[in-house]
Amino acid sequence: MRTETTFATDLQRKIDMKTKPLGSLGRIEELATQIASLQATLTPRMETCQLTIFAADHGIADEGVSAFPKEVTRQMVLNFLQGGAAANVFAKTVGAELRVVDAGIAGQPFDMEGLLDRRIAPGTQSFLSGPAMTQVQCEAALEAGRDLGVGGDWDAVAYGEMGIANTSSATVLTHKLTGAPIDAIIGRGTGLDDAGLARKRDILTRASARTGELTAIGALCEYGGFEIAMMAGAMQGAAQAGRIVIVDGFIASSAALVAVRMAPEARKAMVFAHGSAETGHRKMMAAMDAQPLLQLGLRLGEGTGALLAWPLLRAAADMLNEMASFDDAGVSEPA
Ligand SMILES: Cc1cc2ncn([C@H]3O[C@H](COP(=O)(O)O)[C@@H](O)[C@H]3O)c2cc1C
Numbered sequence: 624m625r626t627e628t629t630f631a632t633d634l635q636r637k638i639d640m641k642t643k644p645l646g647s648l649g650r651i652e653e654l655a656t657q658i659a660s661l662q663a664t665l666t667p668r669m670e671t672c673q674l675t676i677f678a679a680d681h682g683i684a685d686e687g688v689s690a691f692p693k694e695v696t697r698q699m700v701l702n703f704l705q706g707g708a709a710a711n712v713f714a715k716t717v718g719a720e721l722r723v724v725d726a727g728i729a730g731q732p733f734d735m736e737g738l739l740d741r742r743i744a745p746g747t748q749s750f751l752s753g754p755a756m757t758q759v760q761c762e763a764a765l766e767a768g769r770d771l772g773v774g775g776d777w778d779a780v781a782y783g784e785m786g787i788a789n790t791s792s793a794t795v796l797t798h799k800l801t802g803a804p805i806d807a808i809i810g811r812g813t814g815l816d817d818a819g820l821a822r823k824r825d826i827l828t829r830a831s832a833r834t835g836e837l838t839a840i841g842a843l844c845e846y847g848g849f850e851i852a853m854m855a856g857a858m859q860g861a862a863q864a865g866r867i868v869i870v871d872g873f874i875a876s877s878a879a880l881v882a883v884r885m886a887p888e889a890r891k892a893m894v895f896a897h898g899s900a901e902t903g904h905r906k907m908m909a910a911m912d913a914q915p916l917l918q919l920g921l922r923l924g925e926g927t928g929a930l931l932a933w934p935l936l937r938a939a940a941d942m943l944n945e946m947a948s949f950d951d952a953g954v955s956e957p958a
């Protein structure tokens with residue numbers, strides 16, 4: 624049996640013998656190394672990708688922390704099901720599958736084809752005055768996520784979200800899990816003006832003062848959302864199944880942070896797609912020692928950035944599998 628070190632040496636040698644100057648494919652070489660190591664093969668498969676969008680509502684939305692009303696969560700889910708959102712369009716562009724999960728949208732359950740029902744409750748409670756969810760709800764959301772993450776036969780999975788006010792959840796979660804001040808993490812989300820941002824800052828500061836230091840699951844119960852908890856569970860499940868997890872922007876990264884704090888091994892499966900325009904995203908990246916692949920100024924969520932990064936993963940695997948070596952091509956090695 625191949626030991627871990629000979630595998631790593633063989634893999635590096637395979638990359639270095641390709642017809643290119645040493646290291647000249649930069650981050651693509653790093654990606655190839657990550658993918659091949661995760662799949663434990665020198666010929667990894669990276670052909671199929673599925674994006675799951677988790678949708679849920681947030682009690683904290685009623686405090687006026689978003690530029691948009693709560694109903695938009697539900698309206699956007701209809702838009703996903705009709706194929707009209709940015710995530711639908713990009714999924715088509717890059718050849719990825721898309722599915723949508725109701726993790727806890729406010730109001731009555733939908734009865735619509737194409738929507739997976741994993742509803743925990745019709746939205747969380749406002750975390751200004753008490754926990755967003757009970758421990759039982761939190762564990763149910765994590766478990767439903769793990770099930771969804773483990774299932775399927777995709778080479779890579781991407782996770783996105785829809786939930787008005789979920790940048791507020793992501794902000795307080797990151798504050799609690801990294802210790803970075805709220806001020807260094809908070810942003811305008813869907814586009815708050817100065818007065819709106821001041822209000823969001825006040826609400827989140829007061830909400831965060833309710834509790835002291837928290838464990839990852841404790842922070843998730845207090846300040847999370849059902850879509851964030853389910854996403855964190857899905858990331859753990861997919862990582863456990865040895866599948867690449869493409870992490871989207873600000874909200875998805877807060878779920879990744881929760882997942883990694885609960886199960887550090889999950890980090891190995893994660894590829895961070897892009898640097899969100901929401902400033903606090905940098906704190907999350909630093910906390911997970913991650914360098915996002917793309918810088919596109921995105922601040923949408925839905926998994927849009929994750930989808931755009933998917934072709935880079937395919938390119939990395941194709942490089943390993945299809946590119947000629949100096950020997951194959953009869954190209955001279957460096958003098
Ligand atoms: C039309 C529309 C489509 C979206 N798609 C994703 N988001 C993004 O914005 C929300 C988070 O920002 P905040 O915390 O400021 O509410 C989430 O639903 C996120 O997915 C959207 C927001 C809107 C308005």
Ligand SMILES: O=C(O)c1cccnc1
Pocket residue numbers: 790812813871872873874875899900901921922923924925
């Ligand atoms: O980066 C993101 O995922 C993001 C930022 C702002 C609003 N919604 C999503």
